[in-house]
Amino acid sequence: MSEVSQDDISGWLPPDRLEWARRKLPMVYVDIVPVRIDARGVVRSVGLLLRPNRDAGLSRSLVSGRVLFHEQIRDAILRHIEKDLGPVSLPRLPAGLQPFTVAEYFPTPGVTAFHDPRHHAVSLAYIVPVDGDCQPQQNALDLAWLSPVEVLDPVVQAEMVPGHATIVRAAMTHSGLA
Amino acid sequence: MSEVSQDDISGWLPPDRLEWARRKLPMVYVDIVPVRIDARGVVRSVGLLLRPNRDAGLSRSLVSGRVLFHEQIRDAILRHIEKDLGPVSLPRLPAGLQPFTVAEYFPTPGVTAFHDPRHHAVSLAYIVPVDGDCQPQQNALDLAWLSPVEVLDPVVQAEMVPGHATIVRAAMTHSGLA
Amino acid sequence: MSEVSQDDISGWLPPDRLEWARRKLPMVYVDIVPVRIDARGVVRSVGLLLRPNRDAGLSRSLVSGRVLFHEQIRDAILRHIEKDLGPVSLPRLPAGLQPFTVAEYFPTPGVTAFHDPRHHAVSLAYIVPVDGDCQPQQNALDLAWLSPVEVLDPVVQAEMVPGHATIVRAAMTHSGLA
Amino acid sequence: MSEVSQDDISGWLPPDRLEWARRKLPMVYVDIVPVRIDARGVVRSVGLLLRPNRDAGLSRSLVSGRVLFHEQIRDAILRHIEKDLGPVSLPRLPAGLQPFTVAEYFPTPGVTAFHDPRHHAVSLAYIVPVDGDCQPQQNALDLAWLSPVEVLDPVVQAEMVPGHATIVRAAMTHSGLA
Numbered sequence: 045m046s047e048v049s050q051d052d053i054s055g056w057l058p059p060d061r062l063e064w065a066r067r068k069l070p071m072v073y074v075d076i077v078p079v080r081i082d083a084r085g086v087v088r089s090v091g092l093l094l095r096p097n098r099d100a101g102l103s104r105s106l107v108s109g110r111v112l113f114h115e116q117i118r119d120a121i122l123r124h125i126e127k128d129l130g131p132v133s134l135p136r137l138p139a140g141l142q143p144f145t146v147a148e149y150f151p152t153p154g155v156t157a158f159h160d161p162r163h164h165a166v167s168l169a170y171i172v173p174v175d176g177d178c179q180p181q182q183n184a185l186d187l188a189w190l191s192p193v194e195v196l197d198p199v200v201q202a203e204m205v206p207g208h209a210t211i212v213r214a215a216m217t218h219s220g221l222a
Numbered sequence: 223m224s225e226v227s228q229d230d231i232s233g234w235l236p237p238d239r240l241e242w243a244r245r246k247l248p249m250v251y252v253d254i255v256p257v258r259i260d261a262r263g264v265v266r267s268v269g270l271l272l273r274p275n276r277d278a279g280l281s282r283s284l285v286s287g288r289v290l291f292h293e294q295i296r297d298a299i300l301r302h303i304e305k306d307l308g309p310v311s312l313p314r315l316p317a318g319l320q321p322f323t324v325a326e327y328f329p330t331p332g333v334t335a336f337h338d339p340r341h342h343a344v345s346l347a348y349i350v351p352v353d354g355d356c357q358p359q360q361n362a363l364d365l366a367w368l369s370p371v372e373v374l375d376p377v378v379q380a381e382m383v384p385g386h387a388t389i390v391r392a393a394m395t396h397s398g399l400a
Numbered sequence: 401m402s403e404v405s406q407d408d409i410s411g412w413l414p415p416d417r418l419e420w421a422r423r424k425l426p427m428v429y430v431d432i433v434p435v436r437i438d439a440r441g442v443v444r445s446v447g448l449l450l451r452p453n454r455d456a457g458l459s460r461s462l463v464s465g466r467v468l469f470h471e472q473i474r475d476a477i478l479r480h481i482e483k484d485l486g487p488v489s490l491p492r493l494p495a496g497l498q499p500f501t502v503a504e505y506f507p508t509p510g511v512t513a514f515h516d517p518r519h520h521a522v523s524l525a526y527i528v529p530v531d532g533d534c535q536p537q538q539n540a541l542d543l544a545w546l547s548p549v550e551v552l553d554p555v556v557q558a559e560m561v562p563g564h565a566t567i568v569r570a571a572m573t574h575s576g577l578a
Numbered sequence: 579m580s581e582v583s584q585d586d587i588s589g590w591l592p593p594d595r596l597e598w599a600r601r602k603l604p605m606v607y608v609d610i611v612p613v614r615i616d617a618r619g620v621v622r623s624v625g626l627l628l629r630p631n632r633d634a635g636l637s638r639s640l641v642s643g644r645v646l647f648h649e650q651i652r653d654a655i656l657r658h659i660e661k662d663l664g665p666v667s668l669p670r671l672p673a674g675l676q677p678f679t680v681a682e683y684f685p686t687p688g689v690t691a692f693h694d695p696r697h698h699a700v701s702l703a704y705i706v707p708v709d710g711d712c713q714p715q716q717n718a719l720d721l722a723w724l725s726p727v728e729v730l731d732p733v734v735q736a737e738m739v740p741g742h743a744t745i746v747r748a749a750m751t752h753s754g755l756a
Binding site: 112115148150156 | 243245246248249250290293294319321322323324326328329330333342344
């Protein structure tokens, strides 16, 4: 098998090809729980985006997205945080990349706790403190900072993209707050 | 975007399409460190396969392979263990799937500690005890069970596929043996 | 400071001295979630002991106990499992001892999610599959194997020692089942 | 058993009593690897203290110390960092307290990779980025910031307190740098 050339590294995919790939290969994703922490490292609030969903309603979601070809996980995390929270959010990435959980999103409902009709994605989940100014970007209508108690409230959980509700609960458990 | 149909779930890819995808998308992989443990859970030996490599020599390697479309990580782990160690190895998968490390294989050398000319792969690494009878399969010439001290020996490390040497060291560190 | 002699290694403490120490030093504990797993490593049931509690009622609890002086964590885990589940439970200890969570039990309620009026204990929590025959020992009246859904049921959670309810939820989260 | 009173919470121990306890009970410790990270979270340097050792020589060491009675792990981490690096080091504690490794220091050499003639200690190890100004305190003669390559150099490893050399290697492995 020949090696990958410099040309290949762009990793750009025309939409129809990406669409095809989403039905043939698992995608690599990152799910990021943006948090405000205090001086002791305790999570004080969790940032949730409010976005239009596929059912013409609104859903709360985490920062999330694809890892591109030839992109390191750290760079994908930074890119998606900048895309969703703006350029001055000052994220604090962890020194190690062991995820606190791995989410397996399946296009078929019920296979795992994670369902995404678009594709099969294996998503590495990280808690990332942000110190700077965060603003909702693109199609997000709002960015709400909710306390750990609030994000675990069943009403808020029900407003979230289903897989993200599970990831937020796992993040609070990992932080000793659930 | 339409949903994934039952037909798509086969996930079978003609070789040329898989080849194309390997230059456009990161692949999802698992790297498995097969071990024999004693009654206290201490790793007594690590199983390394001996296989022909691309340079017409022989290299030692771990159990490793791709996660297929619509395949759960647990099933990919079991499939690759069966493919490499045979059908009666009796693997003991962990209750949780938090990997002990994540390896990022890049087609370009030097980007990370992990290089694979074939593709960009994000690999979740797990230590999996096997209780049963293990036999090298397919193109593997041998399966050697080496002690933790032996697998960390520079001579053995030099005989390994480079990324796998790093993963075995991390596995021994995670097990308190390095 | 002189070195520890062989005599010291017994680690035996008269009850009044242990009582004194419990008010002066944090104790090292292990909390073990005994589980039955299937061939894919998925948790099928969780073992909960039923014991008299301080309020003359009954509570469900995990396998739990102190790490003794000069005792390794692995040996403490095995000793407490044998003490609580009997000598033929065939526990499968993990290759690595990174706990899935650390519980800080405080004698003062409300400091953390974990309260124990007897002492301050720092407890390392592990999920341990058991393959053999388990029987309640000593003062335990029953050992019940409950499904992940059942152990998360609010009624069962309310029947548990409070800190243990939190640990079981974290164990299910770690296993991808909550 | 009666509950712990407010008076007990001071946790102060006369030296002879602490000495006695060190031979009867495992101590709870934290081992902290202080690091400088870049904007991507990559460890750029590791802070090592230089201190007189028991053999009238000098050894390099991590930030390390006991968790006191009724002290939370987070507060012990902050207290020891302030004690060793000064009051304006601006440590960034992780949101979750799952340690990257657990070190078991035994007073008898050879039981584990960790030996401490003073006591048996169970130590939770954390990587903690520091953003501020760090100055060696008390009996430390120097604080050196070494690159990941330098801290893994056998000469530097040999200059370290033995258990700390192992923990630094594990920290670099956890950070993907070893």
